[in-house]
Amino acid sequence: MVYVSYSFRRYLRCSRQFTREFLKELDAIPARVLAIVCDGQKGHSARLLGVSDEFVHHSCKAYGAVATVDRADACSVPTPEVRVHNLTFDLSEYGYDDCRGEDAAPEYFHMKIFGNARYRYLALAVPRNESKLVKVLKVVLDQSVMRNIFQACHNVYKPESEPPISDNCALRLMKFNPRLFEVKLSQRMVNVTYVEDVDIFVVTEGEAARWVNFRSGMNINLALKGLQSLGQFIRLAASAQGEKAIVNALLFKFNHARSNVDEYLRSGLRETMYT
Template sequence: MERVEGHLNDGQEVQERLAIDTAINTLIVVLVYLVIKMSFDGIRQWRAKVSILVVGAGPVGLTAALVAVRSGKVLSLTILDERSRTSLLCRPQQIALDPRSVKFLLALGVDFDNIEGCWHNDHFFTKIGVFQEHVLSILEQRKQTLDIRILLGTKFTEEYIRKMSQGEWPKIIIVADGSCGESSSLLGVNSEFIVESCNAYGANAALERPDQRQVMRNIFHQSFNAYKTDIEPRMSDLTLPHLQCSRRLFEIVLSHRRVTSAFIEGDNIVVTLEGEAVRVLNFDTGCGVNLGLRGLESSEQFIYKIATAVDQSDVFEALAAKIKHSKQVVEEFKLHGLLTSVFE
């Protein structure tokens, strides 16, 4: 009996050792598999890149191009605008970049020390053309290391689409061609806008000039003299009493698209709208650019997710996050946007 019990105990010990060895070997195999998989996934994500088309070379479109470059996921980047380079760089309209926009642009490599402009209460004032020239110069420098094509004087039309071969189609199209652009319609994006009140009112200001017939509207007094044209007289405190405002106030409203991003399933292309192509104010003080830059704050992560997407579920997840952020931009602006952009 003792011998039988001894043999049974030895057999149990052998089985226990075998079970432990099997568990250890299985654990090692699983760990090795996970390490290899994570390594391959890391390499795949590191190497994953996408071709991007930006339609519109305004302040928002060019900034979107900078965001794409910083993402590190650009295979090729094409910037398209129907306006010529001269038309873009000669735009005299003024923009006022608020502190949040300044911080965002600094992170993208914008050097405000090398942009003609002026500061006031941490806001940076400059001409749209001057700002665009600076951003274009940054993109021109990046051409040395990236495939960047800047096609000015080229309109995004059905003919342009037909000329593109299947291999040239971008995976991401960023539409930033303004409130009057037609690119989103050509791509089949719903054009319905939602109009909402900002719970604020404004008035048109005008200064009659005896030597000129035109009426100058929405003048920034502190920066007007720095950016006036040579034929315009300087504005002084003596002329301010002659500044007239419209007698009737108008309600400030924000129009924003119901659809801000889309997926073209047949071609596996994602489309996202930025700037005034998706959010438009009914008055112009330059803060529309700030509103456009808000939408770009989620674009780098969006590009990364699209570039590293394994299947359509990953693409839809990225689109859902972008759409959610676009809605947040609208809600935040209705609550605080006018206060921070105009009245600081």
């Protein structure tokens, strides 16, 4: 958490963990305070400062699954990401012979391989549809189905310089979602507030304000877009005198946060996975 007062040089503080002891320090500051909470989706700082922990969950109209492989013997060297589109899977060897019947809607998947040589991530996403293949992968109980899909996709589309994922490696080192889940964006209902009694503005940023339950390798972009309005909000909050000016500052930050959510719901997965 970060908190800022009028006297930036004197009162700019950063803390990895917010505790109740900080409340006493905030009360002792003889000026207006801006507290920026950025301790992630599981943090407690916002609640301690009086901000509700209630989130609104928006559907991204897609299903997804993610796998990770941690090769301890490899170096953390960045590698280019790989995107593959229009994928489909044959599950006949698992007994699902009718997954591609004539009445099935198109079920094209999109895959991304990203990360570094040690920590390898594989993400699969498909626009929401009711095809037989998607229905099967949403409820399949045999975990080997998704594991084999991730392993096969990696070995076919990986860079030539990267070693394949062996059966032994997949069994020992791969962690993955055993079935498709609905991709959702969670947004804190109240991302900015003002506590009049102690003259404190509280604003949440990063995953403390909004987060997606699907790792695409570009999740940080959603947090960075939220910071674009922070400078202007600090100026508005610092100079706000009177109820109208305070409300205008709060509305400015709230509206910007809402526009970021709307933009991601419209085009977030298209930019990060579908193109």
